[in-house]
Amino acid sequence: MPPPHHxxxxxxxxxxxxxxxxxxxxxxxxxxxxxxxxxxxxxSRSLASLLPDEGDRRFVVRCLxxxxxxxxxxxxxxxxxxxxxxxxRQPGLVADASxxxxxxxxxxxxxxxxxxxxxxxxxxxxxxxxRALDALAGGDAERRAAMVDCLTDGPPQHALANVLMVAMxxxxxxxxxxxxGA
Amino acid sequence: xxxxAAQRQAFRLAAAELGMASAAWVTVEACADAxxxxxxxxxxxxxGRDWPVLxxxxxxxxxxARRPRPAPGALQAALAGTQRxxxxxxxxxxxxxxxxxxxxxVAGGAPALRLGLVCEGAPLADWDRVLANQAGxxxxxxxxxxxxxxxxxxxxxxxxxxxGQGTVFVLPPWLRVSGSDVRLQFRQLLGWSVLGLxxxxxxxxxxxAAADTLTELVEDVA
Numbered sequence: 001m002p003p004p005h006h007x008x009x010x011x012x013x014x015x016x017x018x019x020x021x022x023x024x025x026x027x028x029x030x031x032x033x034x035x036x037x038x039x040x041x042x043x044s045r046s047l048a049s050l051l052p053d054e055g056d057r058r059f060v061v062r063c064l065x066x067x068x069x070x071x072x073x074x075x076x077x078x079x080x081x082x083x084x085x086x087x088x089r090q091p092g093l094v095a096d097a098s099x100x101x102x103x104x105x106x107x108x109x110x111x112x113x114x115x116x117x118x119x120x121x122x123x124x125x126x127x128x129x130x131r132a133l134d135a136l137a138g139g140d141a142e143r144r145a146a147m148v149d150c151l152t153d154g155p156p157q158h159a160l161a162n163v164l165m166v167a168m169x170x171x172x173x174x175x176x177x178x179x180x181g182a
Numbered sequence: 183x184x185x186x187a188a189q190r191q192a193f194r195l196a197a198a199e200l201g202m203a204s205a206a207w208v209t210v211e212a213c214a215d216a217x218x219x220x221x222x223x224x225x226x227x228x229x230g231r232d233w234p235v236l237x238x239x240x241x242x243x244x245x246x247a248r249r250p251r252p253a254p255g256a257l258q259a260a261l262a263g264t265q266r267x268x269x270x271x272x273x274x275x276x277x278x279x280x281x282x283x284x285x286x287x288v289a290g291g292a293p294a295l296r297l298g299l300v301c302e303g304a305p306l307a308d309w310d311r312v313l314a315n316q317a318g319x320x321x322x323x324x325x326x327x328x329x330x331x332x333x334x335x336x337x338x339x340x341x342x343x344x345x346g347q348g349t350v351f352v353l354p355p356w357l358r359v360s361g362s363d364v365r366l367q368f369r370q371l372l373g374w375s376v377l378g379l380x381x382x383x384x385x386x387x388x389x390x391a392a393a394d395t396l397t398e399l400v401e402d403v404a
Contacts, residue, residue: 053263055262055263055264055334055369055370056263056334056369058370059334059369059370062366062397063366067362067365067366068362068366105332105333105367106363106367107329107330107332107367108329111327111329111330111332114330120333120334120335121265121266121331121332121333121334121335121336122330122332122333123333123334124334125334155366156366156367157366
């Protein structure tokens, strides 16, 4: 049975949070409990095929959900978990982040300029697949480059989640379309 | 210069070039060898308030503690997968032990684990002299360029002198290198607990940092 509706401004008399925010600006879930749904171990397990090295995976999971603003951490967990569920519906379909473009760390410019573009160090331990991006850009190299820039720039909470999501979407979009009889 | 002032200056230089815990153990041992436990008590009274790590070592000595033999095994285990280690803060006894435990580089080849020391935070230290003690095994880094070593096979390490509730006592340069811009560019941020004795006076020279600035605290256990 659905829970009773509570009008804005009237808090419920039970300890459970309401299904709708009670009013503009209100935060029904305290920040200390906001990430209660984040299961780092589960996320790590689900990323094992994308990041086979345990140390690399621990590092990336820390970047995704271990540090940074809580709403980004929570959102990363939700989106990656949902995409993982979608992938799991197609047995045998595995996302791959071992090929594609390197994902650079945002080092101070004078140090970034000295880093070798294809070296492991100075880059995150995964790559951005480009098949889906190529298709989306319609073969326009500048458009694709701009997409890559948008996806990989900024703090690692964003960039790494973007890369992993693109890797999963790349796999999903590259899979044969399911027909009516499939 | 009074004897007290000379003593103070000498310890300050030793602490700068050896590290506070290393200098404290060496000094306390020398003091006890020369003039017994009474001299250690006198040393504590003279310098302990200014040097909390020395104070803790003096107090520990008087209660039977002796110089620890640094055991880098747990640290080496934590460093699995790391190829470059950026060390923030200097403790000669512990770095010596780590270097001794690592496989010697093949002649002409790169070592499996490169070590870099961020040479900051001790104005009296002659860093050329400090690094010369490691015979080229430890490379010089600074605050301006240590991120050149950033990467998924790179880790940061600092020394931890004590713990409180949710806090660790570390050297100030740690706060300069563990900021949000840097911490997601390194595989892990390790603390190596080196003192193992309670700090009994206000820990000047050290800072209290949130324990979760470290991804792992490695105890120095044999």
